[in-house]
Amino acid sequence: MDNASEYTHVLVVDDDHEITELLDTYLTRNQFRVSTAHNGQQMMARLDKQAIDLIVLDIMMPGEDGFSLCKKVRTTSAIPIIMLTAGNDETDRIIGLELGADDYMSKPFNPRELLARIKAVLRRVEDRGHTREHAVAQKIQFGPWTLDTQHRQLIHARGDVIPLNGADFDLLQLFINNPGEILSREDLFQRLKGRELSPYDRSIDVQISRLRHKLDDNGKSPQLIKTVRGQGYLLTTGVEHL
Helix, strand or coil, X not given: CCCCCCCCEEEEECCCHHHHHHHHHHHHHCCCEEEEEXXXXXXXXXXXXXCCCEEEEECCCCCCCHHHHXXXXXXXXXXXXXXXXXXXXXXXXXHHHHCCCCEEEEECCCXXXXXHHHXXXXXXXXXXXXXXXXXXXXXXXXXXXXXXXXXXXXXXXXXXXXXXXXXXXXXXXXXXXCCCCCECHHHHXXXXXXXXXXXXXXXXXXXXXXXXXHCCCCCCCCCCEEEECCCEEEECCCEEEC
């Protein structure tokens, strides 16, 4: 989605009116439709009444903070969320990703970079939609799990059904498409985010941890997705297309 449609609707949520006005002007100039909110109550009201394609969500706000709002949205929707974090706070980024955010930006930020992040996230969402639209409904078995690609959910041999958000689904598909192959953190980040991994960015490790948790593979010695020290991660089990 390099040429964003004027109908692509972005909701900017930040208690700082200068930031919402800046992004409203900048994104509108780049052919987005923009709505703004300055607290959680306004945000939920916008979501109830309008079709929103992506949320830019600040973490630090009076009343309900961005973490709580992200978690609330994720209980009912897979709408992409880019979180705005204070400075380079690694903890904020980790918590946001664990709650299901698709990406993050540190304040202060360059609006041009945020625009690039928005386009990248929307492009990934669009690609997933095209894949589901054109692909034959498929189930892929690995270890005790079956991935239902049509409904984006994991089914355990014992009957448990685990839904996957977009980021977890994309990450798992990378492993399934490359079983037994070591995938470096840099390679995973590039394929998932479309940009280079910075030296201190631990977001891939957070996503791996979250995926392992859903796969019941989060002990001290994970068996499905193993860490290869100094190299990356690999899916250890075979893959069968059903």
